[in-house]
Amino acid sequence: MSGGAPRFQQEPHPPPHQRPLADTNVQHLPLLEMLSNKVGKQLGHPTYSLTGWLVSKFFKWHNQILEENAVKLCNIQPNDTVLELGHGPGFGLQAAAQLLTGPEGKLLGVDYSQYMHEMASKRMKEQISRGKAVLYYSDVVAMPIEENTADKVFHCNCYYFWPDLKAGARAIHRVMKPGGIMVTALRLDSVKKVASKNMFSGESWRPEVYMEALQSSGFTDVRMENKREKLITFQAIFATAVK
Numbered sequence: 356m357s358g359g360a361p362r363f364q365q366e367p368h369p370p371p372h373q374r375p376l377a378d379t380n381v382q383h384l385p386l387l388e389m390l391s392n393k394v395g396k397q398l399g400h401p402t403y404s405l406t407g408w409l410v411s412k413f414f415k416w417h418n419q420i421l422e423e424n425a426v427k428l429c430n431i432q433p434n435d436t437v438l439e440l441g442h443g444p445g446f447g448l449q450a451a452a453q454l455l456t457g458p459e460g461k462l463l464g465v466d467y468s469q470y471m472h473e474m475a476s477k478r479m480k481e482q483i484s485r486g487k488a489v490l491y492y493s494d495v496v497a498m499p500i501e502e503n504t505a506d507k508v509f510h511c512n513c514y515y516f517w518p519d520l521k522a523g524a525r526a527i528h529r530v531m532k533p534g535g536i537m538v539t540a541l542r543l544d545s546v547k548k549v550a551s552k553n554m555f556s557g558e559s560w561r562p563e564v565y566m567e568a569l570q571s572s573g574f575t576d577v578r579m580e581n582k583r584e585k586l587i588t589f590q591a592i593f594a595t596a597v598k
């Protein structure tokens with residue numbers, strides 16, 4: 356998405372693998388709760404709307420630095436195949452593309468928001484046209500990527516929205532090469548604040564729940580580390596795919 360004013364229209368069809376969002380009886384909710392519900396849904400699945408556009412601006416302001424750090428922590432090699440899940444506007448894809456300088460280097464992305472898929476596709480149009488990047492409009496659990504494809508997988512602020520973390524972790528494991536590295540970056544303080552406003556369903560935003568799902572899905576050396584970069588503190592979860 357360039358800086359221009361967005362045209363808001365409904366996504367014409369549900370994305371191919373989209374699950375219906377939980378229905379909320381909005382009539383009985385107080386205004387603030389309704390608003391936080393709306394923002395929570397847009398964070399997890401931005402659509403063509405004013406809130407979706409504002410949320411995309413928030414991703415740049417709050418998350419771009421996190422995305423860039425996740426990329427650094429992947430230790431990307433020039434000929435790697437790298438996959439980002441839930442890439443949103445595409446700042447992490449952009450950072451990863453700069454490191455994939457070898458002839459075999461390839462970048463893949465998956466997002467089930469049509470709005471984010473199109474925004475990132477615009478941002479990455481040069482790499483897509485050269486065949487260096489392929490973006491899929493898909494749910495993580497149904498991504499049309501062959502098994503044993505990715506050397507590195509990363510995602511930021513994404514797993515909290517998955518209704519079944521074990522299914523998500525199994526899907527990641529499937530597409531990774533043996534010994535491949537997965538990195539998840541998050542700002543736990545911010546995530547806790549969002550969770551306290553009931554914007555996530557259940558407890559699956561907790562890193563330990565996701566780490567347990569990774570462990571039971573064929574990952575080893577699963578660990579979370581605290582990191583500091585410039586003015587921000589964040590957490591990185593690492594896992595290695597064993598096959």
Ligand SMILES: C[S@@+](CC[C@H](N)C(=O)[O-])C[C@H]1O[C@@H](n2cnc3c(N)ncnc32)[C@H](O)[C@@H]1O
Pocket residue numbers: 398399400401414415418419422440441442443444465466467468471493494495496510511512513516517
């Ligand atoms: C909070 S946004 C984060 C975007 C970006 N990674 C960042 O940190 O700014 C979550 C993104 O993950 C995508 N997403 C959430 N659940 C997904 C799923 N099950 N499959 C594919 N994409 C998903 C959403 O559409 C959205 O673009």
